[in-house]
Amino acid sequence: AWLWMKPDPHSPPIFPGSLPFIGHSHQIFGDRKHLWDFFRRLQLYALKEGGVCKASLGPHTVYVICDPEDSLKLSNICLNKPYIYDFGEELVKNGLVTAEASIWKRHRKLLNPAFNQQVLNTYLNEINVQARTLVTQLAPTVGKEPFDVRHYIVNYILAISTRTLMGLSTKDHLGIGTDYTQALDDLLILYGNRFQKIWLHLSYIYKWSALKRRENQLLDKVKDIINPIIRKRKSELVANNVPNIYSESTSTSGKFKPVMDQMLQLAEERNAFTDDDIGQHLHTLVAASYDTTAGAMTFILLVIGSYQNVQKRIFDELQEVFGHDDTDVTKQDLQKLVYLEAVIKESMRLYPVSPIIARKVDVEVNLKNCTLRAGSSCAIGLYGLLRHPLWGADAEQFKPERWLDPATLPNHPSLYAYFSIGKRNCIGKLFSMMVMKVALVHIIRRYRVTGDINSVVCEFDIVLKPIKGHHICLKART
Numbered sequence: 001a002w003l004w005m006k007p008d009p010h011s012p013p014i015f016p017g018s019l020p021f022i023g024h025s026h027q028i029f030g031d032r033k034h035l036w037d038f039f040r041r042l043q044l045y046a047l048k049e050g051g052v053c054k055a056s057l058g059p060h061t062v063y064v065i066c067d068p069e070d071s072l073k074l075s076n077i078c079l080n081k082p083y084i085y086d087f088g089e090e091l092v093k094n095g096l097v098t099a100e101a102s103i104w105k106r107h108r109k110l111l112n113p114a115f116n117q118q119v120l121n122t123y124l125n126e127i128n129v130q131a132r133t134l135v136t137q138l139a140p141t142v143g144k145e146p147f148d149v150r151h152y153i154v155n156y157i158l159a160i161s162t163r164t165l166m167g168l169s170t171k172d173h174l175g176i177g178t179d180y181t182q183a184l185d186d187l188l189i190l191y192g193n194r195f196q197k198i199w200l201h202l203s204y205i206y207k208w209s210a211l212k213r214r215e216n217q218l219l220d221k222v223k224d225i226i227n228p229i230i231r232k233r234k235s236e237l238v239a240n241n242v243p244n245i246y247s248e249s250t251s252t253s254g255k256f257k258p259v260m261d262q263m264l265q266l267a268e269e270r271n272a273f274t275d276d277d278i279g280q281h282l283h284t285l286v287a288a289s290y291d292t293t294a295g296a297m298t299f300i301l302l303v304i305g306s307y308q309n310v311q312k313r314i315f316d317e318l319q320e321v322f323g324h325d326d327t328d329v330t331k332q333d334l335q336k337l338v339y340l341e342a343v344i345k346e347s348m349r350l351y352p353v354s355p356i357i358a359r360k361v362d363v364e365v366n367l368k369n370c371t372l373r374a375g376s377s378c379a380i381g382l383y384g385l386l387r388h389p390l391w392g393a394d395a396e397q398f399k400p401e402r403w404l405d406p407a408t409l410p411n412h413p414s415l416y417a418y419f420s421i422g423k424r425n426c427i428g429k430l431f432s433m434m435v436m437k438v439a440l441v442h443i444i445r446r447y448r449v450t451g452d453i454n455s456v457v458c459e460f461d462i463v464l465k466p467i468k469g470h471h472i473c474l475k476a477r478t
């Protein structure tokens with residue numbers, strides 16, 4: 001507290017509204033809409049003050065950075081995550097999102113190849129299958145009242161991830177899918193609740209709380225589902241048994257191998273992962289993939305539904321690439337869908353589902369105009385970076401065309417922050433772009449979308465979620 005009070009010429013400006021002793025803690029109470037409003041205002045303030053500001057939770061200092069150079073520097077020097085990421089420790093400790101830097105470096109190197117474009121191309125068949133199922137599941141909504149598309153998309157992504165990441169066959173996927181993902185979802189909500197109850201940040205209070213008892217039940221449930229799957233697959237691999245999924249998803253783009261099998265192989269050949277590590281990576285990958293991708297796609301459909309000229313241009317591009325055929329999307333097709341990609345990127349720029357991330361400041365870091373003290377935390381404002389004035393005077397406007405002319409795009413890599421920035425960026429970015437593009441092709445070929453992005457109200461629930469104005473309508477194309 002004394003350090004906080006002491007004037008420091010190298011310190012960035014303090015976000016208004018700090019109270020003695022508790023700092024800004026009172027501002028994170030309230031509902032999730034209020035929480036998002038707080039995070040948004042923090043970032044806008046940092047932008048206004050030249051890129052960096054400072055807040056505090058009790059005695060703990062939290063810097064907020066929205067400057068592209070400073071945020072890149074900080075994100076590559078400070079690779080560790082702050083204590084709030086430890087809330088998920090018993091679920092995902094060594095998973096990539098939360099792992100401590102030395103483990104993260106080793107595991108990220110081992111897992112990177114599993115997410116390169118060539119490997120992802122082998123999933124394309126499976127993604128097309130699931131996109132067709134999505135279109136069929138949407139059929140009963142056609143011509144009806146506005147509806148929330150999110151849970152249809154969640155199911156689509158979960159079907160893809162349980163099959164491509166975990167290697168579950170159709171039968172197994174149907175068997176565990178909902179129980180597993182419901183428990184994961186409940187755990188994520190629980191960690192969000194703990195974040196807002198600042199006294200539960202202290203482990204010795206949390207461990208006696210009702211929330212911890214609930215966490216234990218959910219952890220048991222998740223582990224009881226996943227651990228037998230890992231053990232079963234391990235023994236199948238030892239016995240050289242080819243699982244159903246390989247033949248169910250034979251792809252023209254090469255041999256299909258789920259991420260879990262790639263990890264089990266690395267464990268067998270190089271002792272790279274324990275069974276616990278593999279479980280933690282799987283929970284991480286599934287949890288990191290569905291809420292984010294489903295959220296991004298919900299925003300994209302709303303945007304497409306709001307700008308009919310944009311939708312028409314996408315449809316024209318689809319006709320150019322596919323003609324009137326309802327064929328599967330190939331890797332060559334994906335490269336041709338330039339305008340669709342521009343719409344996806346522009347939507348993710350203005351409506352980022354992960355609008356803020358955080359790092360532990362474990363060494364003193366000198367930025368352009370200030371110094372961050374070791375022992376504090378730092379939030380990197382992805383929302384602020386994505387609307388930074390360097391995007392131009394039209395930064396607040398939805399303009400997919402900006403992506404078609406490189407001369408109109410800003411130079412700094414960390415402004416393209418929707419999948420995070422620096423070395424610890426999203427491992428699933430290509431995967432998720434592919435999953436979104438394929439679904440959008442199948443949906444827009446069949447249906448005309450309407451919606452109103454400007455009436456959307458959001459809340460912060462680990463990811464940014466629309467809570468109002470998020471309903472869309474579908475009409476069949478004739």
Ligand code: HEM
Nearest residue numbers: 096097288289292293296354357419420424426427428432
């Ligand atoms: C639109 C969809 C997605 C968005 C917007 C997104 C965004 C992000 C962001 C902002 C981070 C940094 C998180 C942090 O530092 O706290 C991240 C990390 C990560 N994401 Fe994604 N993500 C998406 C989809 C996916 C998918 C589909 C997967 C898995 C297949 C995935 C797996 C991960 C993992 C494992 C990390 C941790 C990376 C590391 O620290 O090495 N994400 N993502």
